[in-house]
Amino acid sequence: EEQLVESGGVVVQPGGSLRLSCAASGFSFDDYTMHWVRQVPEKGLEWVSLISGDGTSSYYADSVKGRFTISRDNSKNSLYLQMNSLRVEDTALYFCAKDSHQANMDVWGQGTTVTV
């Protein structure tokens, strides 16, 4: 079974830093693009970032560009989101999600909560 498990969400002061992790299992991790998507409580979904399977390409939402860095360690089947210069508006539930060869975001984790 394909599974994603996020961790690392905590309460942090504005201006602080945090690293989120996403542990993948049940699929060939390095074959797939991975995403971070966030959701403010009781609000909609906001795409944050994506990284290619080999880690050479990454993209960011304007709202986080220059502050957040997505990375992956394919030897550990893990995805990361380094979050710096955190703002109150970064408070959200953060999900990781994987693409398949055909579809976008076909598997999602349960999310980890960041409170700034």
Place this chain on the structure above:
Amino acid sequence: EIVMTQSPLSLAVTPGEPASISCRSSQSLLHSNGYNYLDWFLQKPGQSPQLLLYLRSNRASGVSDRFTGSGSGTVFTLKISRVEAEDVGVYYCMQSLQTPRTFGQGTKVEIK
């Protein structure tokens, strides 16, 4: 950035009746390869989002054939042929043609 607009924002449906959600994009999602890069997700209460349809009309694994996607270019529709209690939640469309990926505001579906 492509702006996605859904309507209605909420919908109350009688079990067994059909339901329809509209999604419009500010730019065409039709790629030169002939595919419309439009996906639909459902977020059930207290759960993570789940993929329903990808590339406009392809059902994700395990998704009921009661869910159908249609449209092309900038106007798309998700139809549920006969709503069941398990279909309640918030439905989102998302464009996957370009980055940044962008979602619609969401449509909350409730049972009457």
